[in-house]
Amino acid sequence: MPSLFSSYRLGELTLPNRVVMAPMTRARAAARGLATPSMAAYYAQRATAGLIVTEGVQPSAIGQSNPGTPGLHTDEQVAAWRPVTAAVHASGGRIFAQLMHGGRVSHPDTIGTLPVGPSAVPAAGEVFTPTGRQPAPVPRALETAEVPGHALSYARAARRAVDAGFDGVELHGANGYLISQFLSSNANLRTDRYGGSVANRIRFAVEATAATVEAVGGDRTGIRLSPGGTFWGVEETGVTELYTALLTELAPFRLAYVHLEATVGDEVLTALRRVWPGTLVMNPVLPLGPKQTGRDDADRWLGLGADLISFGRAFIANPDLVERLRTGLPIAPADEATYYQGGDAGYLTYPAYQYAAA
Template sequence: MPSLFSSYRLGELTLPNRTVMAPMSRVRAAAGGLATPSMATYYAQRATAGLIVTEGVQPSRVGQSNPGTPGLYTDEQTDSWRQVTDAVHTNGGRVFAQIMHGGRVSHHETTGLQPVGPSAVPGEGSVFTPSGPQPMPVPRALETDEIPEHVRSHVDAARRAVDAGFDGVELHGANGYLISQFLSSNANLRDDRYGGSVTNRIRFAVETVAATVETVGATRTGIRLSPGGGGIWGVTEDDAAELNTALLTELARFDLAYVHVEATTDEDVLVRLRKAWPGTLIVSPTLPGGPKQAGRAEADHWLGLGADLIAFGRGFLANPDLVERLRSHLPLAPADENTYYQGGDAGYLTYPTYQHTAA
């Protein structure tokens, strides 16, 4: 079994260890969806990760899910990200941008537009808006001839990401957002070539991956999936094993940088998906009860089951030196949930590295 701290070749990158900083929304962008100096510091502080995947970055105005999130669809946004990629690279890190189209997980108060989705089925729960949490509205079902426009928005954002200095992009196909909605058996009720059968429901994901690979290259393209849906924003995949096996079979021909899966379904299904996917597999362990941080035990478990890289989310929030803490069996600091999305530098840039005390 490989060690969490052994190097790994990912496309054209050599990762010094097998830890990945998972994408996590922090809603600290400036007006206009611009990346900020604080964001540059935040990611640079965590550059000892084998790979950093940023928070979700909207590829279009209608694709924005929450207020305060960054974008990659204007020249000004693209320019603003260069300070982030420069800071990470200066600190010796590697960073992919996660491209996230919210689809139905959005609100007109945030974007000024009616959210769109594969079908006119609202998500479950409330979404953040400038005036506070609001129930998710009924999205407008995309017309068949509109769908290529949303493929292109992902591709254009990927091109901008590379222009801004990112090492690659991760397409967000998980957690109930647009690609996940098309994969879903309850958010996608279409009867055209993008709905119904497994073959049709994976089509949007496959077309988006294919177009992104054509534009920025396979070694710069990854995708994140949450097999089964995990119930996030009300999305489910009743046929998780069949659907995700079919999807990975199609994606295998593109020789992607990686597939990143969350442990949102039974372990035996994920092991089957490992066998179906010939390339690099990143696993984000999901623990019962939610807030507990994944650590070395969970990482070693999934490495033993065939994962190549392990993504840590909450652990990296409060532990910018997470890799060294895991390597040296040091305690992990807990993250303050009250500061996840409040803005400002408190609970963002203020977590220290481990302080050793004299014996």
């Protein structure tokens, strides 16, 4: 079994360890979706990770889900990201941008128009808006002719990401956002070529991936998936069949990786590991569930066939998480109240482990 701290070759990158910083919304971007100096400092502080995957970045204006999130669809946004990627690289790190189209998980008060989705079915629960949480609106169902343009938005943003200095991109195909909505059997009620059968429900994910690979190359493209996940009210019928078909279609693209979340039991996840011939990043515990990923979870999944292990919340309060994991130091708790509040408190204020004076 490989060690969590052994190196790994990921496309053209050599990762010094197998620890991945998972994407986490922190809502610290400036107006117009611009990255900030604080964001550069935040990611640079965590550059000892084998790979950093950023918070979700909207690939288009209509793709924005939450207020305070950054974009990669304007020249101004590209310019704002360059100091971030430069800071990570200067600190010895490697960084992918996660491209996240929110689809129906948005609000007119955030994006100035109705959000779009596969069908006119609202997300479950309340969404974030500039004035607080509000009920998720009924989205506008995309016309068939519109769908390819939204798939291409990931590719356009990927080109901008590479121009901004990112080492690659991760398509957010998980957690109830647009790609996940197309995979769903209750958010996607379409009767055209994008809905109904498994082959049709995976089509949008495959088209978005294919366009991105054509734009920046397979070795710079990953995708995150949450098999069987129920975020924002999505449901999926035939989970094993659905994701086996999807991974089979994605295999010829020779992606940098597939990033799976533990949103279904080990039996299904290990079956998908056998289907996927390339690099597997595993998020070993349910995102936003009661437990944070620890060393034991990481080692268990390395033993089950994962190549890289992603850690989410543990990275918030532990910029030196890799060293803490390596040496068995305590993992500091994060203040949940500061996750999305903006500002540097709870963002740049967590220190590396403080050793007692001899």
